[in-house]
Each structure stands twice: as C-alpha cells, then as structure tokens.
Amino acid sequence: MTVHEDLAEGIWDDIREDPEEAAAVFRVQKMHTGGDLDDEGLGSAYANSLGSSARFQPSRWPVHQTAAFAYLHALVGGGQVAYVPISTGGTPGPDADRIGNAELLRKTCRPFHAELDMTQNGADFDGTLEWAEKIRLERGMGSYYYENACQNTKQSRLTYLATTGASWAPLEVGDSWPSRTLMHLAQFGAVARWPYGSKFILLFVNFGWGPQGEVRSSWEDNSTADLT
Template sequence: MTNTMRLDFKRNLQSKFLKEPEWFPLMYGYIDKLQNGHYEPKYVVDSIFQKSRFNPDIDIVDAYCFAHIWAGIHSEIIITAAIEIGQGPYQDSKVELNNKLLEKIADTDCPGKATFVPQQGASANDDGIFKWNEEMWFAKQNHPKGTKTLIPLKDGYLPLEVGSTDSFRTFRHIFQGFGVARWPYNSPYLYVMVLHSREWFPLFDSSARRSNK
C-alpha cells in the first residue's frame, strides 16, 4: 500500500513541478546536498530517511519530504528529543537483541519506553511503539538563531521505525499523524519527532528555502 501511495505522491509532485517549474532547482539542490552529506548531524538526516542498500538512489520524493521535515525542525513546527541508546539497531530478525538495547532508555532521564515488534509485508505500518505516560521534554529550535526551548508533553504514543526507512513513510507519520520515533542503523540515538503545530503545513516554500543552506 505504501509503495502505491508513494508512486501516486511522486506523480503528483511531478505534475506540480511541471506547473511550477521553480520547484525543480530547489528540489535538485536538496538532492545534490543530500548525496554529498551536506546536512548535519547525520543521525537526524538518517532519522528522516535512510535508504536501504537495495535502493540507494535519492529522488524528488526524498527531497520534498526531507525539505518539509528539516524545515519543520528548524522553524518550531516539529519538536524533537534525542535519547541515547549507545549504538544502532541490529537487523529486524534480532528482535530480542534490539529490545534489550531499547531497555537502555530506562537508564536515561526519558520516561518513555520503546518496544520493537517488526511487521512484515507491504501493509506494515511500523516496527513497534514508543510511549510515555508522564511528562517528557522536547526541544523546539528557534530558527535562525539556533537556540532551543524545552517543551513538556504530558504523555504520548508514537509508531517506532527501526533501521532504514523511506522519507515518505516518515513524512506521513509526522504530517498525517502525530510524529514518529526513529532508530536508524548506525545511530546511537532514538530520535523522536513530534508535530507541534499544524498551522504551517503545507505552506512549505519559504521555510524550505530558508533551511536549504
């Protein structure tokens, strides 16, 4: 289902860009910078999307979705929390080992708990859950100064995505849901992204241009 939705989304983007050709240089600018490792920190980029070795090419869907999320993080629309796990996950089949690593969340000041329950097939929605039942603090970045304000959220429940993931999946979790908890391969952090305001979406143009630097 997600692959079909992604293809439809890509066709819609292509139609949009043909009508508004100024989008092409903006999006291909993002693609070039993503391919060259321009954006930092890497664990944040990998949290937004991490290509599998079977499909390494970055396309306009990746650029568009990344631009939305990156701009949102840098303009107070998306609030975040980085929880130190110490290493990246094992492959999906290592369920017990991955859940053992996720137990390290209890050693931090984060009140949340993550459970890795990978789903299989095209209908899979996530790799588990991340939830917290008491006050958890998130950072709101005050772009362009780079300063951060901490915001408490009383409780919450988010899908968990582990390992490589598609940009469109992350985009949908955030902008069509409430957010997502991401644990990419080779990342020492579980990175939680929560949509703090829906007022900005989908008026993305100016924020994307501001953040593409």
Template sequence: MADRLLDDLLYSPAAAAALAQARRHLRGGVVEVEAVDRIGQTHKGPSKWLPSQAAAYLRIFTGLTSGEFAQVLVPLGTAPNLDSERQANQAALDGLHSTFRATVDTAQDHADADGQVSWSIPITVDQSTGVGLPEAAGVRPGTRPVSVPSGGVPLEIGYTMPSRTLHHLLVSGGVARWPYHHEHLCLFVNLQPGSSRARQARQEVSAS
C-alpha cells in the same frame, strides 16, 4: 503521498529550485549524514533517492527548520541490530530512559511500523526558532525547549524511506527513528494543532 508532494513542489518555481538544491546536496554529501539518516535511510544512500523521496526529505527538513516539527535525541548507547532481529532490538530498547517505553512488534504482519515508543509524562523537545545563531564554524539554527504532553508514536528501526517518516509525522503526530549505526533514538513530533490528539490516541491503544 510523496508523488503528490513532488507534483505540488514542481508547480512552484521557488519550491522546484529548493528541491533541485536539496537533491544536489544529497548527491554531493553536503548535508550531515546523521541528520539525513534520521529522516530516511536506505541501503544505497540518499544519492540514489527518487525525486519523490527527496521531496519528502525536503518537506521534513523545512518543517524542522520552521518549527512545525520538533525533535529530541534520546541516548541508547547502542546501535540497532538488523530489523529482523527483533528480540535483540527489544532488549536494547529496554535500556531507554524510564520516561519512555518502547515496544518492538515481533510479528509485524502488515503493521504500519516496527513498533511503538510512548511516554506517560510530558517531555521536552527542541523546536527551531527560525533564527540562525553565529558560531566560529558558521551559523547554527537556534532552538527553544517545548513541552509535549504524554503520547505515543510509531517506531521505525534501520532502513526507512523519508516518505514513511513524513507519513507518520502527518498522520500519527510523530515517529521515533533508530537508524542503523546510530546510538540515539531520534523522536520527531508534529507540533501543529491536532497532532497531540493523534499521539494520545496511539498511546491509549498501546496501553489497552
């Protein structure tokens, strides 16, 4: 998916220029580290990402700024342990707000994620309006609250590639990210038609 996306971007001069700028920002540490970690986090950092991973990052970033994707931070109060310490991570996730139910896959035998996060009632996420709001420190992206029906999404703990986050957004309708050193769970959802059905289908499988 990421390689195909890279090819598509390079066909367009404007998209290729945007990708080059994104790579410069990732290498130079211009972008907010916490925001990058939510999209993708690797041991060597985003400055070492392959062009295909930078393309996946850019696709998610533009999806968030355009309102195609939305997000919400859910407080946990603790950062994750190593991905392999699944029981400890499950114990921490049990402290999530009662709206959410998080399950760590203890086996993870060829699983498509580290677990799942689901919710049984509608939740509110922040969608970009595409309009910047001026502040003393610069321009802050404007957002509006959007209600998302009950559903479920894959859970990715610690390190993960941007391409994997993008895959979950496009195929499963969203993903819950809990990066290392972060005390919030970041829930990304795809707001495009059909994505809600994918989240509901995942919730039904989890409940069965």
C-alpha cells in the same frame, strides 16, 4: 505505489510548480549528500532519521523521496516539527535480529519506553515509543545563523525548548523512506526513528503541520519560548 509514496508524489507535484522551491529541494539534497546535515553529537542520525535507504544513496533516490526529505527538513527548521534524541542500548541490528534489537531497546533512556513488535505480521510500523510524563523537545524558530563569515560555513538552526504531554509514537527501526516518516507525522502526530548506525532514537513531534499538528500544538506548546 503505497499511500505514503502517493503523499510524497503530491508534495513534489506542488513544489515543482515553483522554480525556487524546486531548486531548494536540490540544494537540500546537496547538503544531505555532502554531509552538511550531520551533527557533532548525533553524526548522520538526524538525516537518516528523516529518511534512509540501504539500496540507494541519497543522490539516486526517486525525486519524490528527495522532495519529501527536503520538505521534512523544512518542517523541522520552521518549527512545525520538533524533535528530541533519546539514547538506547546501542545501534540496531538487522531486521531479523528482533530479539537483539528488543534487548537494546530495553535500555532506552527514561521516561521513554520503547517496545518492538516481535512478529510485525504486516503491521504499519516496527514498534512503539511511549512516555508517561511531559517531555521537552528542540523546536526551530524558522531562522538560521552562520558560525563564521566563510562562504561554505555550516548553517545552524535557531531553536528553543518546547513541551508536549504524555503520549506515544510509532517506532520505525533501520531504513525507512522519508515519505513514511511524513505519513506517520500526518496520521499519528509523531514518529520515532532508530536508524541503522545510531545509538539514538529521534522522536519527531508534529506541532503545526496539518490537522494532527494543530491538535498537538493546542495541547501543550502555546508557541512560546521556554528558555529556563
């Protein structure tokens, strides 16, 4: 088992001690499998950026990966992790088509610059995403609202704009387990995901989870709403 899977196992071990938290994991799984986390503009890119697998449908994931996914979603909803979608030149092709994928990444929206590792040779991630100026991200306020009174109405997050300074993030292309996304957030304080089927890279920045999040929060955000 890899280090990031060990991290997910530890998260699940903690969650299952509390029946309510354990039940919440499977409620998020139901939302995931039912498409309730899809977005009108991004489609399934948000959910697939948290984690995806070509081999297994979300309903058949190992339970620790389901827990890692739900934990990530909670971090985003609570504002500990903020994100921003970034347009590229198209959807990623197979891992073997590194030249084609690199060409699509050359069209990544400024001020972002995405670069693919053309050899990878056992590297911990597929490439890098860099930005040389302050950027804005969508950060959750820890609250939700319902668009109407119907029992099965969609739940939407209340958000505001947060900022972070020039930096970089590891880039993961295609499929990647939720536990790997969490590991990058813990280790680097940020992660960029370009999942299959998406024209967008989703950059996630850790604003308050663990030591890396504490560092990032002290840089720029100051935990105040920026509504201008």
